[in-house]
Amino acid sequence: xxxxxxxIHPSDYDLNAVVADLDEIRRYNQQRFEMEQLxxxxxxxxxxxxxxxxxxxxxxxxxxxxxxxxxxxxxxVLMCEAAAQLSSYFSQKYRLLEAEMIxxxxxxxxxxxxxxxxxxxxxxxxxxxxVRPKAMIVCRFQGLVNxxxxxxxxxxxxxxxxxxxxxxxxxxAATPHAPxx
Numbered sequence: 001x002x003x004x005x006x007x008i009h010p011s012d013y014d015l016n017a018v019v020a021d022l023d024e025i026r027r028y029n030q031q032r033f034e035m036e037q038l039x040x041x042x043x044x045x046x047x048x049x050x051x052x053x054x055x056x057x058x059x060x061x062x063x064x065x066x067x068x069x070x071x072x073x074x075x076x077v078l079m080c081e082a083a084a085q086l087s088s089y090f091s092q093k094y095r096l097l098e099a100e101m102i103x104x105x106x107x108x109x110x111x112x113x114x115x116x117x118x119x120x121x122x123x124x125x126x127x128x129x130x131v132r133p134k135a136m137i138v139c140r141f142q143g144l145v146n147x148x149x150x151x152x153x154x155x156x157x158x159x160x161x162x163x164x165x166x167x168x169x170x171x172x173a174a175t176p177h178a179p180x181x
Contacts, residue, residue, distance in 0.1 A: 007125040007140055010147045013043035013052050015123065020044075020053075020089070028092035029085055030101060034062045037082035038124075041089065049128025049139075051090035055082045059118045074116035079151045080107055083141035087126045087157055091137050098133045099159030105136055110153030120145045126155070134159060 020041035031037070043052035057074055058064075064072040088102045116122050122143050129138040136158050143151040162168070 006144075006149075007127045007142050008043070008050055008052060010123070010144065015042055015054065015121070017042055025053075025085075025089055028089045031085060035081070036085075037078060038085050038089065041086075044090065044093075046094055049090075050125065051086055052123065052125045053082075053086045053089070054124065055122045057116060057118050057120050057122060061118060064118050072118050074118075074120075074122070076110075076112045076151065079112070079116060079122065079143050080110065080153070080155065082122060082124050083126060083139075083143065083151075083153075083155050084157065086124050087137065087139045087141065087155055090126060090128075091131075091157060096128070096131050096133070097135075097137050097157065097159060100162045101160040102137070102157040103160040105156035105158035107156070108154040110151065112151050114145065114148055114150040116143070116145055116150055122150070129154070 018040045022036070022039065025038050025041065029038070037055050038053050039056045041051065041053040043050065063075055063078065067073060067075050084104055091097045091102055122145060124141060124143050126139045126141045129140055131137045136156055138154060138156050141153060141155050142149055
């Protein structure tokens with residue numbers, strides 16, 4: 001199956017024109033340490049629902065030592081995670097989903113076309129397909145290395161119930177209530 005057309009052609013953005021660095025990304029995304037899969041954002045277009053960012057890979061990345069020792073390749077799941085984080089950043093910055101936190105809702109039609117190796121810059125583009133506020137956002141995504149599409153697919157994001165996950169505001173179900181007289 002041949003790769004699709006570019007979501008946004010590489011000549012339509014400048015990888016040196018950073019609009020959000022790691023500190024700015026952290027204002028909108030919760031991932032930290034090894035799970036941060038974005039280095040910078042270089043293009044945002046709210047009207048078209050487009051966002052472009054990148055992840056600079058290196059020999060110091062946690063996956064290099066074991067995936068695979070003789071031929072290190074970026075795991076496909078991390079490429080998808082980078083796309084999810086880019087989609088989440090864009091959604092959160094512009095309050096598209098109206099959620100405190102966004103999590104993975106699903107992946108469709110994902111294709112891995114070429115490997116990503118340590119030292120590569122994985123450029124990710126996401127394009128909003130549809131949004132149901134407080135329910136789901138669907139985006140197409142592509143990952144490129146040297147203007148070659150290495151991964152593409154469709155990603156879905158859903159609001160996460162932060163209060164439920166953290167236990168904030170919930171009565172402790174394990175503590176029996178004293179009877180009232």
